[in-house]
Structures are given as C-alpha cells and as structure tokens.
Amino acid sequence: MQAISPSSPLKSLVPTRRRLARLTPNKLILHCIYRSDSVHFSNGVGSSRADWQSSCAILASKVVSQQQPTDISGGDSVGGGGGGGDHVAAVNGHKTSIDLNLIPLNKGSTDDGNSSNNKPMKPLTITDLSPAPMHGSQLRVAYQGVPGAYSEAAAGKAYPNCEAIPCDQFEVAFQAVELWIADRAVLPVENSLGGSIHRNYDLLLRHRLHIVGEVQLPVHHCLLALPGVRKEYITRVISHPQALAQCELTLTKLGLQAAREAVDDTAGAAEYIAANNLRDTAAIASARAAELYGMQILADGIQDDSSNVTRFVMLAREPIIPRTDRPFKTSIVFAHDKGTSVLFKVLSAFAFRNISLTKIESRPHRNRPIRLVDDANVGTAKHFEYMFYVDFEASMAEVRAQNALAEVQEFTSFLRVLGSYPMDMTPWCPSRGD
Numbered sequence: 001m002q003a004i005s006p007s008s009p010l011k012s013l014v015p016t017r018r019r020l021a022r023l024t025p026n027k028l029i030l031h032c033i034y035r036s037d038s039v040h041f042s043n044g045v046g047s048s049r050a051d052w053q054s055s056c057a058i059l060a061s062k063v064v065s066q067q068q069p070t071d072i073s074g075g076d077s078v079g080g081g082g083g084g085g086d087h088v089a090a091v092n093g094h095k096t097s098i099d100l101n102l103i104p105l106n107k108g109s110t111d112d113g114n115s116s117n118n119k120p121m122k123p124l125t126i127t128d129l130s131p132a133p134m135h136g137s138q139l140r141v142a143y144q145g146v147p148g149a150y151s152e153a154a155a156g157k158a159y160p161n162c163e164a165i166p167c168d169q170f171e172v173a174f175q176a177v178e179l180w181i182a183d184r185a186v187l188p189v190e191n192s193l194g195g196s197i198h199r200n201y202d203l204l205l206r207h208r209l210h211i212v213g214e215v216q217l218p219v220h221h222c223l224l225a226l227p228g229v230r231k232e233y234i235t236r237v238i239s240h241p242q243a244l245a246q247c248e249l250t251l252t253k254l255g256l257q258a259a260r261e262a263v264d265d266t267a268g269a270a271e272y273i274a275a276n277n278l279r280d281t282a283a284i285a286s287a288r289a290a291e292l293y294g295m296q297i298l299a300d301g302i303q304d305d306s307s308n309v310t311r312f313v314m315l316a317r318e319p320i321i322p323r324t325d326r327p328f329k330t331s332i333v334f335a336h337d338k339g340t341s342v343l344f345k346v347l348s349a350f351a352f353r354n355i356s357l358t359k360i361e362s363r364p365h366r367n368r369p370i371r372l373v374d375d376a377n378v379g380t381a382k383h384f385e386y387m388f389y390v391d392f393e394a395s396m397a398e399v400r401a402q403n404a405l406a407e408v409q410e411f412t413s414f415l416r417v418l419g420s421y422p423m424d425m426t427p428w429c430p431s432r433g434d
C-alpha cells in the first residue's frame with residue numbers, strides 16, 4: 001500500500017445540495033476543484049492546487065470515459081477505441097462494456113501450439129465483470145484519520161496495493177468516493193470492546209454507497225509520549241474515543257493520574273503531541289504512529305483485551321455481484337411505521353430459513369424520532385422510533401436470502417440492502433505489535 005502523507009487530510013468537499021442535484025458526475029469533480037483550496041498533499045497526489053486540479057481532471061476524464069454513450073454515432077466512445085463498436089450489457093442492473101451475448105473466439109494459438117480459429121476462449125468469470133480501478137492500476141482508498149491510524153492499516157489489509165487517502169472526517173471519506181476522488185472508502189463500524197461506531201451507521205443511511213467487503217483488524221494499542229517523557233509526568237491522555245474506551249481499565253491499572261480527552265483519530269493524537277511538543281500528554285495509538293511521529297512507546301499492548309478487533313467495511317459507488325462459492329454476508333437496514341413491534345416477525349424470516357444473524361443495531365429514526373400514541377383515558381405515550389441494521393450470513397445470490405428479504409419487505413415500511421459481500425475469513429490472529 002502506498003500512503004499519501006498529507007500536510008492536512010482531505011477536508012469537506014461537499015457542493016451545496018441544490019448544486020449537487022444539477023450536476024453530472026464529471027461536473028461534480030470539476031466543482032470539487034473549486035472547493036478544494038484547503039487540500040494539498042506533500043507527496044502522492046501533489047503539493048499544489050494545480051497538482052490537485054490535474055489529479056481531479058484525470059479522475060474527471062475517467063468519469064467521462066466510464067459514462068455510456070447515449071448516442072452511438074457520436075459523443076464519447078467507451079473503452080477509448082472502438083467508437084460504437086464496444087458493446088454494453090447490463091448485469092444486475094449495472095452496465096459493463098463486455099458483451100455478454102457473444103462468446104469470444106480464440107483467434108490465436110492454443111496452449112499446445114496449434115492455431116485454432118474456432119475454439120472458444122475461457123468463459124467469462126465473475127472477476128471479468130468487476131469494475132476496474134479508475135486510474136492506473138492503483139485503487140485509491142479513502143479513510144478517516146492521518147497516516148498511522150488503524151483505518152489506514154485496514155485500507156492496506158483490504159486493498160494491499162492501494163493508495164491510501166487520509167480524510168479528516170468519516171463523512172469526507174464518503175464524499176471522496178461519491179465525488180470520484182477515491183474508488184473506495186474503508187470505515188470502522190464496530191469494535192469487540194468499544195461496540196458500534198454509530199456515526200458510520202448513520203452515514204451509511206445518509207449516503208448512497210454500497211458495502212462491497214469487510215475486514216477485521218486486530219487492534220494493538222500503545223501509550224505514546226515524546227522521547228524522554230516518563231509516565232509520572234503525564235497529566236492527560238488523548239486519543240480517538242474508541243481507543244480510550246478500549247484501554248480504560250489498563251490505563252487505570254497503570255496508575256496514570258491523567259484526564260482523558262477525545263480527538264479525531266489515534267495517529268492524529270500522536271501527531272498533535274509531537275507538533276506541539278507536549279511533554280505532559282500521552283497518546284493511545286499504534287506502534288506505526290510512534291514511528292511516524294517520533295514518539296516513544298511508554299506501554300505496549302494496553303487494550304483491555306488481547307483479542308481486540310475492529311471490523312471495517314469497504315464502500316464503493318457500485319455494488320458487487322453477489323456469489324455463492326464463498327461465505328457472504330449481507331447488510332440491511334429497515335424501519336416500520338409501527339416501530340419495534342414488527343422486529344420479531346422480521347427476525348423470524350431469517351430464523352425459519354436457517355440464516356444466522358451476525359449483528360443487529362438500532363439507531364434513532366432521523367426523520368421521525370418519536371411516535372405519539374394518544375389514549376384519551378391514560379394520556380399520550382411517546383415511543384422512540386428506530387432504524388434497525390441487521391447483518392446476516394447469506395449471499396443475495398441465494399434464493400433463501402431473496403425469500404427472506406421478500407418477507408421482510410412485507411413487514412417493513414422501509415428496507416434497503418446496504419451490500420452483499422464476502423466475509424473476512426482470514427485466520428484468527430490475536431492483537432500483537434506491528
């Protein structure tokens with residue numbers, strides 16, 4: 001993975017809502033150019049506004065080349081060569097430039113050296129249909145935080161050769177993908193000790209991106225301070241709220257008389273201490289952050305449980321085509337006008353089909369957080385309303401999953417499939433130093 005090390009991470013790039021509605025994807029990119037004055041990279045993308053603009057322009061031109069021509073006789077050709085010759089087929093509602101109606105014939109020689117004009121080539125596989133990276137061969141992956149953050153490590157685990165793009169907020173990572181600045185976003189959704197990262201559940205609903213994968217990252221925290229600083233000098237520990245929560249017991253056991261303070265990300269905490277030469281402050285962050293920002297490790301492995309794991313999801317503009325040849329997970333979100341009363345019915349749609357649930361989360365219903373139930377005799381009950389997020393162990397390519405969702409739809413007033421994606425099946429390896 002190649003990390004872009006920014007002097008400041010990507011900041012909000014959102015055009016106004018009114019403008020957004022009127023813009024086509026390539027215009028959106030151009031628009032972001034005018035809004036990105038605050039973004040400048042010290043390497044990778046470029047250090048000046050002009051570099052940034054040309055980088056956006058490359059992305060914009062790719063957007064154009066990805067768009068399907070509405071007029072075959074003219075306009076932008078698909079694939080850069082064939083004019084109207086490239087075929088466009090729809091797979092699960094997604095356009096691909098591969099003609100699925102024609103089996104390509106092998107015009108060259110066969111493996112044994114004989115030429116063969118009519119022998120069919122290897123059939124297309126599902127991977128032939130996955131969208132290619134948008135620029136060069138490197139996928140650009142947005143994450144929240146600065147280099148050294150666990151989210152950067154998760155991006156590297158998910159896409160080993162990616163170019164990691166730091167963003168200062170979770171929302172900016174969503175926007176980076178929506179505006180074609182990045183191809184994917186990798187975002188934490190839950191931790192085995194700290195629980196759900198609610199902000200990202202809310203953002204999943206507010207944005208139109210699709211979950212295309214998950215990675216589970218063992219998280220090994222260190223207590224970092226400036227070189228020469230001793231534990232006794234520390235009056236303040238700063239980190240991401242999740243990291244503070246994951247180390248709470250150990251911090252107390254270490255006997256630190258220190259206030260806890262939340263900041264945007266773990267590595268950002270280390271960077272802040274180093275930049276401001278704070279000799280009374282420690283950060284909870286990774287060993288890589290210590291290395292990057294010249295900090296010493298005061299205590300290693302300070303998470304309250306050695307099997308501390310954070311689950312991240314990968315997001316893309318397009319969903320992937322679900323498969324059945326490996327374990328898949330599907331994430332949905334639903335709500336009902338009658339509130340929680342339907343929950344049992346919904347969950348039984350999975351139980352009857354032997355589909356295991358791996359996660360259930362509820363969040364306030366943003367549009368209608370409270371439902372009033374008036375009873376003239378006893379008064380007015382105020383029920384809180386929720387959105388329910390459920391992950392289940394099945395692929396949307398399986399009939400049992402499709403039937404379960406058809407049934408869920410009957411019991412709900414709102415249902416959205418956030419994504420159907422391969423489960424992270426990497427062998428278990430408890431948290432350890434990097």
Ligand SMILES: O=C(O)C(=O)C[C@]1(C(=O)O)C=C[C@@H](O)C=C1
Nearest residue numbers: 149150151188240242265266310
């Ligand atoms: O601050 C970071 O380093 C992050 O990547 C964020 C984050 C999180 O949001 O949970 C990721 C993994 C750890 O659980 C702690 C913090």
